[in-house]
Amino acid sequence: MLFNSLHFLVFFPVFVGLYFGLPARWRAPLLLAGSYYFYLSWKPVYGLLLAATTLLDYFSGVRMSRLATPAQRRPWLYLSLASNLGTLFLFKYFNFFTDTAVALAAALHLPLAAPTLALALPVGVSFYTFQSVAYIVDVYQGKLEAEQNLGRFALFVAFWPQLVAGPIERGGQMLPQLRRPHAFDYGRVASGLRLMAWGMFKKVVIADRLALLANPVFDHPHRFVGLPLLLAVAAFTIQIYADFSGYTDLARGAARVLGYNLVLNFRQPYLAASVGDFWRRWHMSLSGWFRDYVYIPLGGSRAGRARTQLNVLIVFFLSGLWHGASWTFVLWGALHGGYLVAESLTAPARATLARGLGLAARPRLQQAVGTALTLALVAYAWIFFRANNLPDAFYIATHLFSGWGQPLAAQLPAALAGLGRHFVAELLVAAGAVALLAAVDYRAERGSVAAWLASWPAAARWVSYAGLLLVMLYCGIFGSSQFIYFQF
């Protein structure tokens, strides 16, 4: 079930009505049933995988909680890790690795035949396996008490607002909330609904509209050079932010309506002043996961400068691979790893340059320059994330700034074809919506938007809510297109 579908439009109010209509003791079972219904609506058979993963992790956790030493707990840790990561490997990476091995063998003129599996990737598998891995490692390390209640643990894994695309929650954050009763609270429900409306606006007005601008170019990049490529990259840069942060707002808003707080996943990432800062603001729950379960166990920054840089590269290689079983994602991750290493190595030189240019004395200007450069680097890396294959990615990456002297008349109609014949109106709507998103992000950078909204006169607030809903109704693109991160 997609958040931007009619199915969800019916499911959500019915579910919330039932949830608060039932006595408190029935709410958690209803939430679990609702979560499985939500998940099974994609493909029922995937529910078996989710249930099997849940059972194995639950019993591993319970068993570990009864064992005194890490050595005794270790077999259960390995069993759980093997099961979670094995599932992920089988469904997501098996064909990628075999295809790569076969291609490599062919290049070396070695005979190698490998089977391919006709398995569809279960929705959300990357998210819930990472959440389960975090839980099991925390229990193993003694940072977290194992959950003894199977139903509660199953709900922790399958909680529908964040099951399919995060945020990736930690047991320590989520399980205590699952143990508490959740009564109806006007302020919290209203705040959750506001967040959902904002998330939906980002998805149906901004992301899905910009996809119409980006897709024709990314699907046939060789037809374009220069400006159309740059426009498509810019469109995708905003699209992916609006899409993923829109989904996260919907997830966090829905959870808040039900009485749960999910972790923050985005903090105005395109206002970051460096790539390192960007990764502290973008998909924060995943960055935190890689920091705690990969980077720090690898030694983090404690084992010397070279090792630290290597650890960063490893983390970003894995992060790229996590996003998709394709070399385009791997390269995207590697590029970000490279950015961070370069950023670290050039820090003293950049500081000297900033002083030399007088930027150090003008922190706002320095911040603005840093933000612009970071955004450009991040946008350039998105080429590899979005391109359909490596040759396309390299073509776009190398033709972005060429052919600017060529006449646009032949290229622009094809580049704007996705927007239809009212492309001028569509561009105006997109520009207006993106300006609103930028203004809200800028405001959020200075303090809570909710608190700022609360300071408005009630009439102005309600008119703004009605306005937002009307803009969605009139300008939304409702084709039930999937959220980008659902594929991961």
Add this chain to the structure above:
Amino acid sequence: MLKLLLRLGLLLGAVGLLGGLGLATGLRHGYVDAFYARFAAPSAGSLVLGTSRAAQAIKPDVLAARLGQRYEGPWLNYAFTLAESPYGPGYFSSIQRKLAPGTRHGLFVLAVDPWSLSLPKNAQYRGATDPLKPREKAAIFPEEKSMVSQLASVSQNPNFDYLAHYLHKPFYQLLLDTDTARVVERLHHDGWLEIALPPPTANPALLRRRTAEKLATYRTLAATNTLAVVRELNLEHTISFLLKHGQVVLVRLPTGPEMAALEDQYVPYFDDSMTRMAHHMGVPYLNYLHQPYPTNDGNHLTRTAAAQLSQRLANDLARLPTQP
């Protein structure tokens, strides 16, 4: 909770009212797309069936003007596209839903060509059960997931089912399309799809380019598809059903000369096959394939040619013996 419900009710009520007003205006004066009007039209007594060639070539108002005394109305062009309405179970179900209940003396013009009776060469229909299970239908007929096959409500105005599932442009664009003089593609209330392009003679180079593109698409189709018995059976099934409700006529529509040559090359025996089927089913078969009518793209007739062909078709149909 009451406070929230009250406020939400007021908010959604206001938004619904303003949204509804805009939508109503857009649907009344604007333009939805190349399909909607057929699903918003009342159920029909006489139908034009087929794919895009028929959608653009046959004007129901011309047929109605000449034959309205002989056959029941309302008259509707219920032809869509090759992807939506080749002859198969999905289109057949949709036709059943669209036909006005109690029709006894309707006229049903079924446009036939090799493309609308073909399937991909790799379609797996041998060994399928009879009647087909939904999963088998979906595996055999690519159009099973299309709107024509899926849409349950085909005669509602406004058709919210259609708007909710298949309107992929934002609502505000309905309001931008109120000036029909600026719209190239106009779907009339009787289902005829008018393409308001300048005559092809005005720009021969453009016509050559469009024709080349169209031919390239159909050459690929010819290479990957084959005339399918299972589609012919579905056509027979459709004819049998419609014969209970009036007169059925099979028509092979004119097209561009290169496209006609490609069709002859793709299925050289198609004409014989249709003649046999028409004879077997006891219905007339009119073949206009090689008649010289101008097209917009080497495939679809121009709007002027559509009017001429419709008139000729009406005259030819008028000469048919009246059914009891």
